[in-house]
Amino acid sequence: MTNNRRAYNDAETAGLLSQVNSRCPLCDCFLFYRKGQRQHKAYELAHIYPLNPRPEEIIELAKSPRLCVDVNDPDNIIPLCVSCHERFDKPRTAGEYLNLYQLKFDTLQQERQRSLASQYPLEQQIAAVIAHLHDAEVDQGSSSALSFTPKSVNDKLDATMPPPTKQKVRNAVEDYFLHVQAAFLELERSDPGCSEQICIQVRSFYVMQKRQRLPQAEVFSNLVAWIRVRSKASTLESVEAVASFFIQNCEVFE
Template sequence: MNNKRINYSAAQQTALVTQVSRVCPLCVESLYYKKKGRSYKDYELAHIYPLNPTLEEIKLLKDEERLSDDVNDEKNIIPLCKTCHGRFDTPRTSEEYRHLLAIKKRLIAQTNQEQIWKEYKIEEQISEVITALYGNPDVDLNAEIDFTPKTIDEKLDSTITNLTKRKIKNNVRDYYFFVKQSLSALDQKYDDLSEAISCQVKAYYIKQKSLGITQQDIYENIVAWLNVKTKPKSTEATEILASFYVQNCEVF
């Protein structure tokens, strides 16, 4: 018996389109067009695993990963522009299936991260450290700390890129003492607040680790979380903070 195509509610469609940032995830064209000052829908909701696969498609995809046994589950649905939807469906290939499935998995992971951001708090005074970093801090580039590249290398595994590893090392060399001094200044104003912040960062890291994701993803998610909570001018400041907590052992 054929599966029936369901009509997704306006709220479901809005959530799905928002998940792809209102652009086709394959060609990055807008999913809306404007005419006479009004926006109009210019997308179709595509089934990643086909709604009613042919015998050939069943054979083609029999060993492929599926995000849900229910083909109408939102996990199996992704908005595409009409052109990309047509190309994806005809002819269907395992390579394109895997590519679109991987995109959807990243989108689902991002949606899950946004929920975690809401659940995990961090003291708002951490923004004072961010502000200090932007205030041309007097950073002693010759300061010696208990840090060697080997120490960082021992904490980081092969799932984190060499570029990120180098960034963490450089941030620690250049800013570790400044961040530490800034946190000490917070302690003087707010009674040992830095310990509470350390515990919050540690708790967020443990949550990320429990998801079974790579160190690269964990580091990027911590930076994204700090960005959401502190709203800095750029990501450099939150990357410095995240690197500080790698050296301080709250992360990795």
């Protein structure tokens, strides 16, 4: 039985292009070109698992995972530039297939996480806490009471957290703990109960992540992305510092 190529409407095509930020995910070239006053398309919608695999392709991909049963489902489609599409299809290799499968899988996961995160509110005042850090001097080598802090963070981080991420969280707690705490105390004075509510909201977001059994590194990165969107913060490092504070102080990773 031969599968027919399905047509994708404008909304589906726009969705697929936005998943790859309008760039070829294999060579990073822009998927449009300009001639005169007009923009033209420089992409093709590629089937990740082939639409009608040849016998040798069925054997090559026999052990590979699939994104979905229906090969025409948009979840099995990815925009590629014309030359990458040609190279991807001919000849088809399990390694290249797996690479594109993983790219699409990660994109779909990110979209899913973003939709989930949008259902979790976070008080706007979190932006003030993050802004407070922009002028903060790091606390390196200060207060001896803080020497206990990184140890308890260490206890919470498990083996699924890569060492560089662990180090980043530890450093952020060591360097910014007092500043984040001061910002929350200041917030508490002007808006009693607000910092507790923020803590509960963070905890609730974390429990939702935990129920998905995601590894810690992924939970941390989703937590950072959520706080960043909610606070409209422009500096990633400040958001990471606040997220690390929550690991220390709001029963995240416990």
